[in-house]
Amino acid sequence: MTADLDDLYQRMTSRLNQLRQERSELEEILAFYDKVLAAQQETQQQTAIPEIDLPEERLRLKVEEGFPLIDRGDFQVDRDSSRELFRRICHLSMEENPVLAAAGETLLEAMDSGKLDLVRLSAAVLQNDTEVIEGVAKDLEVAIPVVQALTKLSLQPSLLASVQAVAQRAAIDDWQYGYCPVCGGLPAMAALVGEEGKREALCSFCGNFWQLPRLMCPFCSTDKQEDLRYFHGEGDDLYRVYVCEQCRSYLKVMDTREGGDARTLAVDDVASGHLDLLAEEEGYQRKAPRLLGI
Numbered sequence: 417m418t419a420d421l422d423d424l425y426q427r428m429t430s431r432l433n434q435l436r437q438e439r440s441e442l443e444e445i446l447a448f449y450d451k452v453l454a455a456q457q458e459t460q461q462q463t464a465i466p467e468i469d470l471p472e473e474r475l476r477l478k479v480e481e482g483f484p485l486i487d488r489g490d491f492q493v494d495r496d497s498s499r500e501l502f503r504r505i506c507h508l509s510m511e512e513n514p515v516l517a518a519a520g521e522t523l524l525e526a527m528d529s530g531k532l533d534l535v536r537l538s539a540a541v542l543q544n545d546t547e548v549i550e551g552v553a554k555d556l557e558v559a560i561p562v563v564q565a566l567t568k569l570s571l572q573p574s575l576l577a578s579v580q581a582v583a584q585r586a587a588i589d590d591w592q593y594g595y596c597p598v599c600g601g602l603p604a605m606a607a608l609v610g611e612e613g614k615r616e617a618l619c620s621f622c623g624n625f626w627q628l629p630r631l632m633c634p635f636c637s638t639d640k641q642e643d644l645r646y647f648h649g650e651g652d653d654l655y656r657v658y659v660c661e662q663c664r665s666y667l668k669v670m671d672t673r674e675g676g677d678a679r680t681l682a683v684d685d686v687a688s689g690h691l692d693l694l695a696e697e698e699g700y701q702r703k704a705p706r707l708l709g710i
């Protein structure tokens with residue numbers, strides 16, 4: 417594991433511990449995510465992916481044209497370690513998470529009996545092949561977002577290794593789009609950083625971070641200021657919900673002056689689930705899938 421990834425896991429873990437102390441009402445979900453994160457970190461150390469074949473010239477052209485660096489089907493996966501992680505996450509769901517317990521058990525049993533082809537499902541999640549994902553979900557009677565999320569959690573170490581292998585080879589610091597420069601994924605959440613109101617986003621697919629263009633909806637690209645606004649949850653200055661009246665989507669944004677930093681966004685996304693409910697009640701839609709599927 418590279419020093420960058422080591423640092424990332426450490427920050428997320430300490431943020432998680434801090435939130436567990438500050439927000440006791442979230443204990444159940446955060447205790448579960450803590451164990452998932454520890455399993456991902458351990459897996460990350462054993463994850464080795466084949467090289468991604470992307471010559472410099474091709475990377476340069478992609479950035480120039482506004483295309484993401486890696487096509488979703490070109491992400492490399494360490495199949496053995498991700499299979500083992502999938503197994504662990506199913507067990508953790510059964511033991512630590514009442515909402516996911518039945519799904520974890522069903523998926524594990526289906527894998528062991530050969531009913532579930534994890535390689536095929538993983539490829540479908542990577543390429544967002546909704547037909548295959550929906551087929552598995554229907555067959556096993558598990559909710560689609562849960563099938564997707566548990567599989568995705570097991571692929572995260574491989575995805576992060578892919579990002580590490582490619583992102584530093586391309587000039588993506590001035591990326592001007594609402595989608596991720598590495599994979600084209602949508603922001604899961606963003607963090608307000610520094611005094612000028614820069615928003616740094618976490619990619620919902622590959623886990624990369626990038627700076628969102630200012631004063632623009634990352635989902636429909638509108639910059640009509642009268643259609644963009646934000647609100648807070650009651651008594652909570654840490655998280656904001658930015659909404660867009662053009663496309664009726666929302667993005668949660670953490671104010672890092674109040675706590676956390678951009679690298680902890682995955683944890684803060686889980687911890688601010690109440691704002692997802694609030695935004696959806698107000699009629700806005702979350703465009704990126706939820707990390708834990710619930």
Ligand SMILES: [Zn+2]
Nearest residue numbers: 596599619622
């Ligand atoms: Zn991405």
Ligand SMILES: [Zn+2]
Nearest residue numbers: 633636660663
């Ligand atoms: Zn919009």
